[in-house]
Amino acid sequence: MIIEEEQKNEGKNEKLLVDLCECYVFMQGLNSRRLHSTCMQCLLKVALNKEENEKTQKEVEMALFELSHINRYCFIKQELYVSEIKEIVKRLCNDNSLAGVIVNKLHFVREAARELEELTRCIDWKRKEGINGMKESKEELILIRWMYTLDIFLSLCKVCNEEYNGLINCVVQAFRAAKDKHGETCNQCIKPLRRAAENRAVKVDALLDEGAIDLISGEMKQSTLNDVFIMHCFLIYMNVSKRLKEKNKDEMEEMKRKATKRVIYEKMEKEGYEDEIISFHETFDNFYASHDAELASKLADYFVNV
Incomplete structure (x- = not known):
C-alpha cells in the first residue's frame, strides 16, 4: 500500500x-x-x-x-x-520551553520519585544478589533503568524545581535498601546523586536535608569500595564544596549558603576525611593515572581548605 x-x-x-x-x-x-x-x-x-x-x-x-x-x-x-x-x-x-514543560507541566521529577518509591517498596531486598544463579528481579532492573535515565536527565536539565528534594530522598532510600546485598543497584544509585551535586538546578540543601551527604559520609568508611564508586563519592564532595564557595547576591540565599556550608564542613571535619585520603592513597594513585589525572590535585586542595 x-x-x-x-x-x-x-x-x-x-x-x-x-x-x-x-x-x-x-x-x-x-x-x-x-x-x-x-x-x-x-x-x-x-x-x-x-x-x-x-x-x-x-x-x-x-x-x-x-x-x-x-x-x-x-x-x-x-x-x-x-x-x-x-x-x-x-x-x-x-526550544528552551521544552525542559520547562518536562519538569513543570509533566512533573517528570515528581513522577520519577513516585516510581522509585514504589519500586523500592516492592523489591525483595533480602534476596542475595546472584545466589543460586539468580539475577536481578524485573522490578530491580526497572529501578536500575530509572537510575540510568536520571543520570542523563540530571546532567542535562537545568530547570529549577522544588520537587528535586523528593527525588533525592527516593534515590537515597533505594541505595540504603540495596546496600550490602545488591552492589550493582548501589553502583547505579550513586550516579544520579553525583549529577545532582553538579547540577545547579538542584540546591545543595536538598543533598543535605534528604540524606545524600550522610549517605556518602557513611559509605566512605567501607573498606570494600571499588575505584569507580569512590570516584563518584569524591566528585560529589568536590562539587558540593565548589558550589558552597560561590557567594550569592541575594541576602537570604547567601545566609542559607553560609549555614549549609557550616553544617556540611563541620560534618566532614568530624568524619575525618583527611584520614580517609591516607587510607585510600595507594588505590587512588593507580586510579588517577587511568581515570582522572586532575582528581588528585583537586582533592588535595579541597581537603587542605576544609
Whole structure:
C-alpha cells in the first residue's frame, strides 16, 4: 500500500501515506531498503512542519515518536535524511520551553520519585544478589533503568524545581535498601546523586536535608569500595564544596549558603576525611593515572581548605 500510494502521480493521499508509514515503522517492519527510505523521508517531512497549532503539533510529535523506533541497523544514504535531522535537532535545542514543560507541566521529577518509591517498596531486598544463579528481579532492573535515565536527565536539565528534594530522598532510600546485598543497584544509585551535586538546578540543601551527604559520609568508611564508586563519592564532595564557595547576591540565599556550608564542613571535619585520603592513597594513585589525572590535585586542595 505504501508503494502504491507513493507511485501515484496524481491524487496522492499524503495523510494516508503518513499513516501507513507510521504503522509500518511501529511494527518494526523496515526490512526493505526502499520502504525504509520512503518512510524516513515521509516522517521527516511531517516532523519539519513549523505550523503552530495543536493538530500540527500532535502530528509532529507522532512523527518524531515513530522516527525514534527506526532500527539503527537499517541503512540509508545520508543525503536523504542528514539535513532534515540537523534541522529538527536545531529546532529542539533552541526550544528552551521544552525542559520547562518536562519538569513543570509533566512533573517528570515528581513522577520519577513516585516510581522509585514504589519500586523500592516492592523489591525483595533480602534476596542475595546472584545466589543460586539468580539475577536481578524485573522490578530491580526497572529501578536500575530509572537510575540510568536520571543520570542523563540530571546532567542535562537545568530547570529549577522544588520537587528535586523528593527525588533525592527516593534515590537515597533505594541505595540504603540495596546496600550490602545488591552492589550493582548501589553502583547505579550513586550516579544520579553525583549529577545532582553538579547540577545547579538542584540546591545543595536538598543533598543535605534528604540524606545524600550522610549517605556518602557513611559509605566512605567501607573498606570494600571499588575505584569507580569512590570516584563518584569524591566528585560529589568536590562539587558540593565548589558550589558552597560561590557567594550569592541575594541576602537570604547567601545566609542559607553560609549555614549549609557550616553544617556540611563541620560534618566532614568530624568524619575525618583527611584520614580517609591516607587510607585510600595507594588505590587512588593507580586510579588517577587511568581515570582522572586532575582528581588528585583537586582533592588535595579541597581537603587542605576544609
